[in-house]
Amino acid sequence: MMISGRLLAVMRKEFIHIIRDPRSLVLIFLWPVIMVLLYGTAITFDIKEIRIGVLDFDHSRVSRELLRDLTASDYFRISGYLDKRSEIDDGFLKGRFTAVLVIPAGFEKQKALNTGRIQLIVDGSNSNTATVVIQYFKSFCMLHQWESGVAVSAPLSLHPRVWYNPDLKSAHFIVPGLIAVILMMICAQLTSITLAREWETGTFEQILVSPVLPHEIILGKLAPYLLLSLSVSVVTLAFSVAVFKVPFRGSLLLLLVLSIVYIYASLSIGVLISTRARTQQVALLASQILTLLPSFLLSGFIFPVLYMPLVLKAVTYLVPARYYLVIIRGIMLKGVGPGDLAQPCLLLVLFGTFLIAFSIHRFKTVLEKAPWAG
Amino acid sequence: MEVQIQNLSRAFGTFRALDQVNLDIRQGESLSLIGPDGAGKTTLLRILCGLLRPDSGKCLIAGKDVLGDQRFLKSLIGYMPQRFSLYPDLTVSENLRFFADLFQVSASDRAARTKRLLAFSGLGPFLKRKAADLSGGMKQKLALSCTLIHTPAILFLDEPTTGVDPVSRREFWNILEDLHMQGVTLLVTTPYMDEAGRCDRVALLNRGRILATEAPGRFSGFFGGLLFELRCEALFRAVKALRSDEKFDSVQGFGDRIHVAGRGSETGLVSRIRSVLAREKIQVESLSRIPAGIEDVFVDLIRRQDS
Numbered sequence: 001m002m003i004s005g006r007l008l009a010v011m012r013k014e015f016i017h018i019i020r021d022p023r024s025l026v027l028i029f030l031w032p033v034i035m036v037l038l039y040g041t042a043i044t045f046d047i048k049e050i051r052i053g054v055l056d057f058d059h060s061r062v063s064r065e066l067l068r069d070l071t072a073s074d075y076f077r078i079s080g081y082l083d084k085r086s087e088i089d090d091g092f093l094k095g096r097f098t099a100v101l102v103i104p105a106g107f108e109k110q111k112a113l114n115t116g117r118i119q120l121i122v123d124g125s126n127s128n129t130a131t132v133v134i135q136y137f138k139s140f141c142m143l144h145q146w147e148s149g150v151a152v153s154a155p156l157s158l159h160p161r162v163w164y165n166p167d168l169k170s171a172h173f174i175v176p177g178l179i180a181v182i183l184m185m186i187c188a189q190l191t192s193i194t195l196a197r198e199w200e201t202g203t204f205e206q207i208l209v210s211p212v213l214p215h216e217i218i219l220g221k222l223a224p225y226l227l228l229s230l231s232v233s234v235v236t237l238a239f240s241v242a243v244f245k246v247p248f249r250g251s252l253l254l255l256l257v258l259s260i261v262y263i264y265a266s267l268s269i270g271v272l273i274s275t276r277a278r279t280q281q282v283a284l285l286a287s288q289i290l291t292l293l294p295s296f297l298l299s300g301f302i303f304p305v306l307y308m309p310l311v312l313k314a315v316t317y318l319v320p321a322r323y324y325l326v327i328i329r330g331i332m333l334k335g336v337g338p339g340d341l342a343q344p345c346l347l348l349v350l351f352g353t354f355l356i357a358f359s360i361h362r363f364k365t366v367l368e369k370a371p372w373a374g
Numbered sequence: 375m376e377v378q379i380q381n382l383s384r385a386f387g388t389f390r391a392l393d394q395v396n397l398d399i400r401q402g403e404s405l406s407l408i409g410p411d412g413a414g415k416t417t418l419l420r421i422l423c424g425l426l427r428p429d430s431g432k433c434l435i436a437g438k439d440v441l442g443d444q445r446f447l448k449s450l451i452g453y454m455p456q457r458f459s460l461y462p463d464l465t466v467s468e469n470l471r472f473f474a475d476l477f478q479v480s481a482s483d484r485a486a487r488t489k490r491l492l493a494f495s496g497l498g499p500f501l502k503r504k505a506a507d508l509s510g511g512m513k514q515k516l517a518l519s520c521t522l523i524h525t526p527a528i529l530f531l532d533e534p535t536t537g538v539d540p541v542s543r544r545e546f547w548n549i550l551e552d553l554h555m556q557g558v559t560l561l562v563t564t565p566y567m568d569e570a571g572r573c574d575r576v577a578l579l580n581r582g583r584i585l586a587t588e589a590p591g592r593f594s595g596f597f598g599g600l601l602f603e604l605r606c607e608a609l610f611r612a613v614k615a616l617r618s619d620e621k622f623d624s625v626q627g628f629g630d631r632i633h634v635a636g637r638g639s640e641t642g643l644v645s646r647i648r649s650v651l652a653r654e655k656i657q658v659e660s661l662s663r664i665p666a667g668i669e670d671v672f673v674d675l676i677r678r679q680d681s
Contacts, residue, residue, distance in 0.1 A: 005475055005478055006475060006476050006478065008475070009471075009472055009475030009476055010476075012472075012475075013461065013464065013468075013472050016461075016463070016464055016468060017461070017463060017464075020463040020464075021463065201459040202455060202457040202459045203459045203460075203461065205425065205455050205457075206453075206455060206459065206520075207476060208425060209423050209424075209425065209448060209451070209452075209453040210448060210473065210476040210477055211444070211445055211448045211449070211476065211477065211478065212476050
């Protein structure tokens with residue numbers, strides 16, 4: 001495709017629009033940073049200082065040792081002692097405890113015979129939290145037995161080791177995904193609004209009587225926003241690494257190149273919207289609906305695509321964030337190289353090119369039908 | 375013929391915006407198109423610019439169908455839509471440059487043309503000002519300048535002076551007259567009768583049909599009856615009394631005068647007017663027959679078409 005003077009003219013004009021509106025510009029950069037800060041800290045599956053109620057019937061040296069070890073870790077905090085089993089329910093209802101540890105009478109003696117048993121009762125009203133609490137407590141017990149010098153009498157011992165995110169920190173997993181979500185939203189919004197504004201103000205009609213061609217308008221408008229979105233992604237990325245200490249193991253250059261591809265695909269959604277939306281309000285609403293929910297729910301951001309029902313799984317193929325999540329998590333957390341990311345990259349290029357070609361085509365037919373009133 | 379419109383029809387749903395319109399505009403001619411809101415003026419201009427497809431009929435510009443070679447047509451015509459919007463955040467010179475770029479005006483032509491456009495529009499001192507900060511009249515002049523940057527031979531202007539103050543309106547029309555003198559073919563829609571009168575010919579459009587096309591001074595022939603100008607006291611009461619008499623086709627107030635139209639003999643109508651007013655005890659200051667102007671013909675033709 002030849003780069004004509006008209007295409008350059010549209011690009012230059014669009015650049016002027018962007019720099020003449022510093023308030024929006026600040027917002028465009030600030031908003032992703034705030035989102036990362038808020039969501040990065042709010043969406044977390046990490047649990048600390050689990051509130052434990054203690055019902056100790058043994059009152060022995062060993063039981064005191066157990067409780068001492070429990071509080072020594074960052075993960076548990078004893079927030080009350082109970083006297084009777086009947087008090088457990090009340091404690092849960094009032095929200096005083098997340099779990100209650102029951103140490104039966106005779107625990108010390110049984111422990112010496114390697115048959116010691118304790119009970120953990122967990123508030124299951126938040127199943128996610130409950131699962132994590134049980135996991136933490138199991139690990140704690142393994143550690144505790146180890147320290148007490150009691151060997152586990154199992155024929156097989158399991159030593160799980162987690163790669164890429166050894167501490168299983170939520171932020172490492174959430175923040176890169178968040179960048180994908182934010183970029184998709186910003187890209188779709190910016191392009192759909194800039195095109196809708198020309199419909200709304202009537203300037204479209206004016207440039208349509210000039211020799212400018214539909215693809216020159218669309219590509220001329222995309223280019224400045226591609227650059228803008230790329231700088232937003234760099235700022236957001238730098239912020240995430242600095243504040244959340246998200247590791248960056250792969251190649252920055254590779255991530256930037258693939259980000260351009262992703263931004264291109266996301267911008268194309270905005271172009272598609274603007275073939276329909278005639279006002280900035282409609283464009284804004286449509287781009288939010290089309291990007292926010294899919295990128296949150298159907299991209300693998302939080303819920304893994306692998307375990308989705310078949311129909312939803314099929315839908316995820318239409319969400320560009322799905323591919324970018326593989327790319328950004330792969331590069332940042334695992335240090336994946338270009339060879340393994342060729343497929344998502346190719347699919348993003350196809351996605352964007354198809355939408356833009358379709359939009360240019362639609363754009364031509366829409367013009368012939370004359371959408372304006374009067 | 376520079377512009378030929380042949381049996382042109384266009385409907386939006388069941389609404390017939392244009393109905394078998396025929397109109398020719400000669401090269402170098404200026405023609406104003408007047409008609410009430412919804413008459414089809416804007417639709418006609420849009421079809422001429424190739425922005426809208428007609429349902430039937432066709433338009434030729436310089437002998438070529440407007441749906442044909444777009445490149446040729448777009449270099450030939452300039453179109454200033456009713457809602458011409460410049461980019462408010464761009465300065466005067468940036469707006470001009472953008473349109474010069476879109477029309478691929480060569481670098482050598484650009485400087486001279488910009489200079490000439492700035493001279494006649496008086497925008498020279500405001501080059502660095504944002505379009506948003508211009509006055510209404512200045513905005514329209516900038517819009518016209520952007521439309522003229524590629525020196526079109528034919529100009530289509532859709533209500534270019536609506537919402538512009540009277541002084542700027544006059545200045546704007548002086549510019550149009552200059553263009554006319556230079557040989558540019560003009561088709562202008564306007565709601566102002568005085569502006570319409572400044573063109574070579576005026577076409578009346580109502581409900582998608584051309585009712586008359588004539589030089590401004592020769593409209594009286596279209597008037598179906600006799601027209602009287604009346605000056606009297608108690609104008610409001612006089613209009614009301616005359617309107618209640620079925621003998622008169624139309625009774626219109628024009629400032630301090632009343633135009634009364636009717637059919638029959640001149641003496642019969644005069645005595646009828648006098649007797650109606652005498653019954654209301656209204657003193658007549660003057661009453662005389664006058665030739666019908668564009669506006670009278672316009673009102674008369676629309677009344678006859680609608681009934």
